[in-house]
Amino acid sequence: MILWLKALHLFFMIAWMAGIFYLPRLFVYHAQTQDQAVKDQFKIMERRLWLFVTPFALLTLVFGAALIGSYGLNWLKVSGWLHVKLVLLLGLYGYHFYLYRLVKQFATDTNTRGPTFYRVLNEAPVLVLLAIVVLAVVKPF
Incomplete structure (x- = not known):
């Protein structure tokens, strides 16, 4: 059962x-x-993409919580790497909802930032994801 939970957790996290x-x-x-006209098309694409991936974020959480439940609270207490992973994960969920705020700003044509800001913003979760994967696979502490 745990392997199915892991597989589903990973699948939804990747999506x-x-x-x-x-x-x-x-x-x-x-x-x-x-x-x-191009801006209006981007508005549709951005809204649809955010709505499409949000269930994946929720299912990642559901299957992650099921994994923790399967392993038990004692395992959770002694898994220091998991505590760090969960903090980073909270950051990713915060990032996810920050993106929603930006979708809303673009939807109302109130964006004030340039493309360079969004290029940098685009790279931030890559580093967080790398840290999460290393923590989950290597379990350094």
Whole structure:
């Protein structure tokens, strides 16, 4: 059973990450264009992508919590690496909802940031994901 939980947790995490890697890339292009018709198309794409990946974020959480439940609270207490992973994960969920705020700003044409900001924003979760994967696989402490 645990292997199924792990497989589903990983699948939904990969699908979620694909979406939150791509959404800021859409913001880059959206911030670069001056054509209102193109902006309107980006608004649709951004909203749909955020709505598409949000269930993956929730299912990642559900299957992760099921894994922790399967291993038990004693395992949770002694797994220091998992505590760090959970803190980083909270950051990713915060990032996910920050992206929603940006989707709303673009939707109302109130974005004030340029494409460089969104390029940097696009790279941030890559480093967090690397740390999470290393913690989950290596379990350094």
